[in-house]
Amino acid sequence: MTFSSRQELVNALEGVDYLVDEGLATALFLAQSIRQPLLLEGEPGVGKTTAAKAMASVLGGPLIRLQCYEGVSANEALYEWNYSQQLLAIQLAGQADDGSSKPWLAADDLFTEDYLLDRPLLKAVRHPGPAPAVLLIDEIDRSDDEFEALLFEFLGEQSVTVPEIGTFSAVVDPVVILTSNRSRELHDALKRRCLYHWIEFPSLERTAEIVRRNVDAAAHPLVTAATAFVSDARALDLDKPPGVAEAIDWVGALSALGVTNLDDSEARSTLSAVIKTPDDIRTANEAMDAGELSVSVS
């Protein structure tokens, strides 16, 4: 299904426990209605990857994921030739030769769709529908410049060219979501082909609601105190400020420990579930010693 208004999409996303503000709702709505690729940037743990998963779930199509890393190649993104099948075909053609007439296998016979292995971009283009596929190109900033350039045709025209066969154009235009943590600046040419949205860290209330939906068993006062503490910890000078994911993990851990009311001593003893480097833990403990960071009792 597709959505004819932003509010419909917001409601559907809420139904799969993905909560959006107006800016993100607008960006996701446009990505599905005009089918322009959407580049989502934001700090770790603000829900970039989950946005694509939630979109696939509400649209009812498959999620096709390309995880980027340094050195990711065209073979992994576009298509590969099935070399073992090609080799087998050559051998079989050889065996069929009984001496009377030599069967002949031209290169053209080996570079056809029969021997083509779809990788995520081609898979997204060839997805038959009716529901659109959601193509997640995750952490594009980890790939290198050349790889980014390789995406231009696909991002601009929703098509993939296989020189030996021709150009495959999308059967049903996929909803394309790229994510980046801004570990490096992306190419202008890539940005030009995409809609853009920066996901802000959600408000305190929204964070609490997200945590509540992810950790069913958690007591309300615990969720409120833990999310407020995480939000205060984000104001410290930390190398890795805790995100929504850490808040969820922490509340999950505290719940498992049977904690229903958070206090400073419980927070200190479980700090490593929410703050993940020794330097940051030291900074947080010092802030607690100095009274700059504490569990607020509501």
Ligand SMILES: Nc1ncnc2c1ncn2[C@@H]1O[C@H](COP(=O)(O)OP(=O)(O)OP(=O)(O)O)[C@@H](O)[C@H]1O
């Ligand atoms: N708006 C939201 N609604 C519901 N859950 C959310 C939301 N934002 C984040 N989450 C939850 O927070 C966790 C982290 O989200 P996710 O992995 O999508 O973040 P990310 O931005 O992709 O992080 P990274 O940059 O580290 O890959 C997930 O468990 C997700 O369910």
Ligand SMILES: [Mg+2]
């Ligand atoms: Mg992610």
